[in-house]
Amino acid sequence: MKKNGVTLKKRAVLIILLVPARSFCCVNCNPQLQSAIKASWQENGMAIVSPFMALLLITGFLCWLALRKNRKLLSPAAVPLLCASMVLGMGLGGFADGIVFHQILQWHEMLSNRMPTDNLLGKSVNMFWDGIFHLFTLLTTLTGMLLMWKVLKTAHNSDSGYFLGAGLLAGWGIFNLVEGVINHEAFGLHNVREAADRKEFWNLGFHFLGIGLIAAGA
16 A cells, blocks of 8 residues: 555656646747747847857857868967867857856847847747757857866966966957857847846947957957
């Protein structure tokens, strides 16, 4: 009886967990949510992809600079660490943006200027694209870590903490500036603070933060 009772409890908990998931939260289970995500991609696909592509090109260029053998920019020993830390800074800056502004403060989400988050469907679609955004920042961070490992195990490359810090700050600033200009200004996917009366004031503040981080790194 006790064994049957435990089994029934497990089944009850499973049902409690699965019913809400199947009713709305599961992307694979909810046709309405699937359609909304598909529609958001058809309407905003180019705008969504653009900042990712720009950051990907910058990342690729920095990786090339870090790994090439003949270097004339700055000190040859400093370039690899500086470029690797900039890639890592871009990834960590993206994480900081997503964690602070998207999740903790919830000032904006990926498509919050085009798809309001005041209902469950809009919130879920924005959450999906926030997940894609965080996946990109995770891959950028991992790329920076692997590049850093490659650089530091190679002889004659600098291991200066100054170049590490400079690269992290500059990379974070590059992320803010690229993401802000493309998402906030060019395509208007979201604003820094959607509920603010003067949205442009917060957007400009975000741009100046990016410029300040780059200047601090320099």
